[in-house]
Amino acid sequence: MKLVxxxxxxxxxxxxxxxxxxxxxxxxxxxxxxxxxxxxLRLFLGQEDWRSQLQKIAKAxxxxxxIDPAATxxxxxxxQPGNVLxxxxxxxxxxxxxxxxxxxxxxxxxxxxIGKSTASVCGPFDDIVLPPETxxxxxxxxxxxxxxxxxxxxxxxxxxxxxxxxxVSNDVSARDIQIAEHEEVLLYKLTHYLGKSFDTFCxxxxxxxxxxxxDWDRPLKMRTLVNGQVRQDSDxxxxxxxxxxxxxxxxxxxxxxxxxxxxxxSPSGVGNFMEPPGFLQDGDLVRCEIERLGAMENRVRRExx
Numbered sequence: 001m002k003l004v005x006x007x008x009x010x011x012x013x014x015x016x017x018x019x020x021x022x023x024x025x026x027x028x029x030x031x032x033x034x035x036x037x038x039x040x041l042r043l044f045l046g047q048e049d050w051r052s053q054l055q056k057i058a059k060a061x062x063x064x065x066x067i068d069p070a071a072t073x074x075x076x077x078x079x080q081p082g083n084v085l086x087x088x089x090x091x092x093x094x095x096x097x098x099x100x101x102x103x104x105x106x107x108x109x110x111x112x113x114i115g116k117s118t119a120s121v122c123g124p125f126d127d128i129v130l131p132p133e134t135x136x137x138x139x140x141x142x143x144x145x146x147x148x149x150x151x152x153x154x155x156x157x158x159x160x161x162x163x164x165x166x167x168v169s170n171d172v173s174a175r176d177i178q179i180a181e182h183e184e185v186l187l188y189k190l191t192h193y194l195g196k197s198f199d200t201f202c203x204x205x206x207x208x209x210x211x212x213x214x215d216w217d218r219p220l221k222m223r224t225l226v227n228g229q230v231r232q233d234s235d236x237x238x239x240x241x242x243x244x245x246x247x248x249x250x251x252x253x254x255x256x257x258x259x260x261x262x263x264x265x266s267p268s269g270v271g272n273f274m275e276p277p278g279f280l281q282d283g284d285l286v287r288c289e290i291e292r293l294g295a296m297e298n299r300v301r302r303e304x305x
Contacts, residue, residue, distance in 0.1 A: 001016065001054060001055075001058060001209075001210045001212075001213065002016070002017035002207035002208065002209055002210075003015070003016060003017070003025070003041055003044075003077060003165070003207060003208040003210065004016075004017050004022060004041075004074060004075075004077060004205070004206065004207045004208070005041055005074070005075040005076060005077055005078070005079050005123075006022055006067060006069075006072045006073065006074055006075065007072065007073060007075065008073060009075065009079070012040075012075045012079045013025070013026065013039045013040075014026070014038070014039055014040055014041040014044055015067065016028060016057070016058050016061055017069070017207050018058070018061070018062060018066075020066055021066030021067055021068055021069065022066065022067040022068075022069055022072070023058070023061035023062065023064055023065070023066060023067075024039075024061070024064065024065070024067070025038070025039065025041070025044060025057070025061070026038060026039040027061060027064050027065070028057045028058065028060050028061025028064060029053075029057050029060075031060035031061060031063065031064055032053070032056050032057045032059075032060035032061075034053065034057065040079075041077060041078055041079075041208070041259070042078050042079075042080065042081070042082075042258060042259035045146075045147075045148045045149075045164050045258035045259055046257075046258045046259070050148070051148070051212075054210070073123065073125075074123055074124055074125060074205055074206055075122075075123040075205075076121045076122060076123050076124070076202075076203070076204040076205055077146065077167055077204060077205060077207060077208040078121070078146060078204070078208075078259045078261060079121065080118060080121075080259075081118050081121060081146075081259050081260055081261045082118070082257050082259055082260050083115065083118070083254075083256075083257075083260040083261065084115060084116040084117070084118055084120065084121065084202060084260075084261045084263070085113055085114075085115050085250060085260070085261070085262050085263070086113070086114055086115065086116060086142070086171055086196070086262070086263035086264075086265075087111050087112060087113060087241060087246055087262070087263070087264055087265050088108075088112040088113075088114050088192070089107060089108055089112055089240070090107070090108075090111065090112070090239055090240050090241055090246075090264065090265030090266075091234070091238040091239055091240060091265045091266060091267045091268070092107060092238055092240060093234060093238050093267045093268035094238075094265070094266060094267055094268050094270070095107045095240075096268065097268040097269075097270075097273045098273060100273075101273065107240040108240065108241075110241075110249065111241045111245065111246050111249045111250070113246075113249070113250060113253075114192050114193060114196075115193055115196075116171070116193070116196045116197050116201065116202050116263075117193070117196075117197035119197070119199055120172075120196065120197050120198060120199060120200065120201040120202040121202045121204060121261075122199075122200045122202065122203050122204075122298075123203065123204070123205055124168070124203055124204065124205025124206040124294075124295075124296035124297075124298075125205075125206075125296065125297055125298065126200060126203060126298060127200065127298060127299050127300070127301040128170075128172055128200050128201070128203065128280070128286065128298045128299070128300045128301070129198070129199055129200045129301055129302075129303045130280065130281075130282055130300050130301065130302045130303060131174070131198050131303045132302075132303060132305055133174065133177060133198075134174035134175075134176055134177055134195075134198075135176060135279070136174060136175035136176040136271075136272065136277070136279050137172065137173075137174060137175075137271075137279050137280040137281075137300070138172070138173045138174075138175050138270050138271045138272050138279060138280065139170055139171075139172060139173075139224055139226070139231070139232075139270065139271065139280060139286050139288070140170065140171035140172070140173065140224075140232075140266030140270055141168070141169075141170060141222050141223065141224040141232050141266055141267075141288040141289075141290065142169050142170070142171050142222075142263040142264055142265060142266045143166055143167075143168070143169070143220060143222065143236060143243065143263075143264045143265075143290060143293070144166065144167045144168065144169035144204055144261055144262065144263050144264070145163050145165075145166055145243050145246070145247065145261070145262040145264060146163065146164045146165055146166070146167065146208055146259065146260070146261055146262075147162060147163060147164060147247070147256045147257060147258055147259065147260040147261075147262075148162060148163060148164025148165070148211070148258055149161065149162040149164075149258060150255065150256065150257050150258060151247075151251050151255070151256050152251055152254075152255045152256070153251055153252055154247070154248055154251045155248055156242075156244040156245050156247075156248045157244075158248070159243075159244040159245075159247040159248045159251075160211065160216060160244055162247065162251075162256070163211050163243070163244075163247060164208060164210065164211060164258070165208040165209050165210040165211050165213075165214070166208070166209055166211070166214060166220075166243075166293055167204055167205055167206070167207060167208050167209065167293055167294075168204070168205060168206070168288050168289065168290045168293050168294055168295065168296050169202060169203065169204045169261075169263050169288075170202070170203045170204075170224075170286065170288045170296065170298065171196065171201075171202065171263050171266060172196070172198075172200070172201040172202065172203070173195055173196050173201070174195045174196075174198065174201075175195065175272045175279075176195075177191060177194055177195035178191065178192050178194070178195025178196060179191075179192075179195070180194075180195075202263075203288070203296050203298050204261070204296075205294070205296055206294045206295070206296060207293075207294060209292065209293050209294075213292070214292075216243075216244070219235040219236045219237040220235055220236045220290055220291045220292060220293065221234075221235045221290070221291040222234055222235060222236070222267065222288075222289065222290045222291070223287075223288075223289050223290075224269065224286065224287065224288050224289075225286075225287040225289075226271075226278070226280065226284055226285070226286055226287075227284055227285055228285075231269045231270075231271070231274075231278065232266070232267050232268065232269035232270070233267075233269065234267030234268070234269075235291075236264075238265075238267050239264060239265050240265070241265075243262070243264050246262055246264055247262060250262070280300045281300065282300055282301065282302040283299070283300060283301075284299070284300040285297060285298075285299055285300075286298050286299075286300065
């Protein structure tokens with residue numbers, strides 16, 4: 001099943017992406033006789049029985065109206081997540097490509113979890129705003145895992161049942177702020193959160209593909225293209241710590257809630273480590289695609305201040 005958010009920012013509605021268009025989730029819930037219909041996907045995932053009810057709701061929604069995906073605005077599946085966590089240095093190829101710049105290093109022994117502001121989340125076809133504070137705007141295609149059940153201290157085996165589904169994401173980063181070039185002391189340079197948290201620095205979508213449609217034993221191919229040129233081309237077998245391990249590990253530190261988002265790691269090919277560097281410029285078109293999850297296209301637009 002594919003779940004989406006559609007409409008305009010601030011008034012997004014949750015929908016089910018069927019073969020012939022988008023069916024409104026709240027309308028489907030009403031037609032199915034649900035006790036507490038909701039129009040927000042995060043609230044829907046917070047309902048204990050959402051998995052068991054989804055097929056019934058989709059069947060009922062099939063008898064209702066349709067929204068043409070081409071005639072509406074698709075937002076991020078979870079417009080306002082509680083947390084956006086990400087795993088740094090979590091692909092072997094990305095660690096290797098950094099070696100000419102940082103020296104030979106091993107991948108992290110445990111997941112290196114950092115974060116992005118939830119305000120950075122935007123839709124799969126929204127513009128990426130290039131702020132004047134950076135000259136080193138970069139891309140990172142990543143599988144995003146979305147939590148579907150509240151959890152604390154769960155095992156990797158249990159993690160699968162706590163993930164609502166997956167979608168495509170782009171961990172957009174301002175490299176000269178992520179590693180602050182204006183600071184001289186190394187300790188003060190480590191501002192990853194700021195460099196990843198500008199508005200529009202986390203495109204997500206086009207839909208949340210529910211976990212029952214995921215073959216967890218099969219790697220997912222992923223690519224990034226900039227203006228049609230392939231920059232990243234790999235699959236999830238490149239991950240150092242797998243998706244289930246990331247969720248399990250994070251749950252040992254904090255309670256995870258429905259709608260929390262994990263960006264799980266990006267492969268080699270980022271602009272920062274190209275020769276010469278391949279940073280994003282005003283007008284560039286960035287396409288991120290992941291097998292079975294779909295594709296996003298975001299135009300880079302310079303911020304006018």
